[in-house]
Amino acid sequence: MPVRVRVAPSPTGDPHVGTAYQALVNLAFARSRGGVFVLRIEDTDRARSSRESEAAILDALRWLGLDWDEGPYRQSERLELYRSEVDRLLADGSAYRCFCTRERLDEMRRENRAQQRFPGYDRRCRDLPVAESERRAAAGEPHTIRLAMPTEGECVMRDLLRGEIRREWELIDDQVILKADGYPTYHLACVVDDHAMGISHVIRGEEWINSLPKHLRLFEALGYEPPVFCHLPLLRNNDANRSKLSKRRNPTSITWFRDAGFLPGALLNFLGLMVSSRAEGEEKFSLDQLVDGFRLEDISLGGPVFDLDKLRWLNARYLREDYDADGLADLVRDWSMGQERLAAIAALAQPRLETLGDWGRLTSFLFVDAPTVDREKLAVKGLEETQIAETFQFMLWTLEREQEFTADVVQGHFRHLSEVLGLSLRDLTRPFYVAMSGEAASLPLFQSMEILGPDLVRARIRHAIEALGGISGKRMKKLQKRFEALAG
């Protein structure tokens, strides 16, 4: 059987380094077995998916040299397929319509949780007479489609790395497979597409192990032969709790790595180190070298911590060993000194320049991955440190939602925030100058932010929050609520 694998990112945010990790493993496996690597965009969440995010993910994968052989396929363009497969499930009773309202479901979940019961759906609609179900659907009553799970026995799964995994069927929820808006959920779309695209090995994150019974049930109900499953350990944060890699504690956006001055080969190599380690010997290797002798079975099961120090060391070796001085000069120019970027910076510096010798002092913060920020400089008279941290956090959330990252747009956000918080624009922006440049007085803030770009800006804000002592999880929750209220 030909090897066909896929990476299936969801375009709901920045291109995540975890996506690159999944893509790398899939691609390495495909190449090592003469197989095909497919790219599929899982844009079935209409509220959160965006074309901008999709484009960013494609760019990021190309930048890394993770080229796909087929695709990108877009799930939003395959809705008829999912619908017709759902009709088959409905016809033979493997799935059923659910007319329960969101309110009822929320209520039920709250209650179950409070009583520490299994929090799943209570299956009220499962035994609705077919005639009634048909009638209500025909009358246009909103509904979802749920998969009817077995109620007894055991689901026996097989994972390439872990072997056999067993789970009681009765512990598995009647998952919604088609939403009220006619879009499939992940589970349905993924199974239908994996079959339709002839995927032989599903290599994905460990977070999906718990959904595997649902997927196996779907494969069976649809009469498909299931592929081989291989669940990869999740990349972890470098903090005390070792939670799965998140942007709160670590840079996770692939574009951040690019903008902070990492080389694609080094990042790829670093990710490769986590899935293929040579006993002794060279840790610097190319994609081709990784592919040569790549074995899925060799991946170790512990969730690896993303160690930026080691990445830096590797990156340094690439910089030293793969370029002569001329080549490096080109690299630096392409990275930060393109004519356009330089001209934008010059426009900001010009009024503040007495000699060309001032250039370096004035603009250096635009040419580094991160400035040094000390806590004292972040202070504003009349504001507590915690308040400053909160304004940073509010702006961070605002900017995370922003697709259009220009000086004007950024300025609009600052003005809005200063109004709703009742702060002067001056007091609000003051700490941001320090966060961006390390200095209280520097080039115009909004334009500087545009030049730095969203990833560097957000990373700098996060650093500033950390410099102020961070925000506890509890307070973060409260802030989030307040932010939602302010943002409307």
Next chain:
RNA sequence: GUCCCCAUCGUCUAGCCAGGUCAGGACUCCAGCCUUUCAAGCUGGCAACACGGGUUCGAAUCCCGUUGGGGACACCA
């Protein structure tokens, strides 16, 4: 809370499946050498089999339990 997964230096890992070397390498850190400084390079050093039971002549390796960590429990993926 319930279920699932995982467990070797601070970190990434080799060794485990086919029990038997002072548990190997790399990053970080420290020291020395080299050197006009720094970096790089070279040499050396610190540092781990989570714990408790079994099985065995012998356990990092096989089995069970405990602890710890992670993940999942959505009309998100």
